Amino acid sequence: MQPYVLIVEDEDSLATLLEYNFEKEGYEVGIARDGEEALLLAAERTPDIILMDWMLPKLSGVEACRRLRRREETQTTPIIMLTARGDETDRITGLDYGADDYIVKPFSIPELFARTRALLRRAKPSLLQDVIRQGDIEIDTKAFRVKCGDTPIHLGPTEFRLLDYFIRNPGRVFSREQLLDAVWGRDVYVEARTVDVHVGRLRKALKKNGKTDPIRTVRSAGYAFEA
Structure with a gap:
């Protein structure tokens, strides 16, 4: 599963440059042009x-950062502040408002990638791993192989992406809409009930040989993966 980076930048040329480079590095990218849009996209x-x-229209970056830190879903999400303000006082303000790192413009793309990877390694190490294990399930994202114990599990492409997303976020409940955005993509129109079909196929494959179903249905909410 590709790491999802939300870029909050109102300067079109820089937003486009960052989007291009992050997608080239294998990230999934969302773009917000102001602080209020950033809060909306992060909630979705x-x-x-x-x-x-x-410096953003409608709502400043530091205020958006502060509000994101007050939400349970984004309380621990790594945030890198990008700014032309290089004074020590400004850096301290950004960090005090909840930023994890601070990069002064202009900056080099390789340095930005290095800092991004460093934060992801600490916050979500599984995102940068090729082989991930939860319970007795193992998924190799490079070789596209899945094992349950010593038994190989054969999955279709969509079921593989779905399991990859679940296994990187164990215990968390996802709605059908959230799974559609994460697994199918925001630009693809698919009926929400399609998620149920593919979850059913994934469950059937994982429950072969008498294994326990690791996917929990949460009534009126969605699905969660329990290792």
Whole structure:
């Protein structure tokens, strides 16, 4: 599963440059042009990491950062503040408002990637791993192989992506809409009930040989993966 980065930047040229480079590195990218839009997008789908410009229309980056930290879903989401303000006082303010790192413009893309990877390794190490294990289920994202104990499990492409997303977020409940955005993509129109079909197929494959069903249905809410 690709890490999802939310880029909050009102300068079109920089937003486009960052989007291009992050997608090239294998990230899934969301773009917000102001602080209020950033809050809306983060509420729709929790990012794995956020790049936040300081000076934004409608709502400043530091205020958006402060509000994100007050939400349970984004309380621990890594946030890198991007700004032309390089004074020590400004850096301290950004960190005090909840930013995890601070990069002064202009910056180099390789340095930004290095800092992004460092924060992701601490916050979500499984996102950067090729082989992930939860309970007796093992998924190899490079070889596209799944095992349950010593038994190989054969999955279709959609079921594989669905399991990959579940296994990286154990215990968390996802609505059908959240799973559609994360697994199918925001630009693809699919009926919400399609999620039920693919979850059913995934369950059937994982329950072979008498294994316990690791996917929990949460009434009126969605699904969760329990290792």
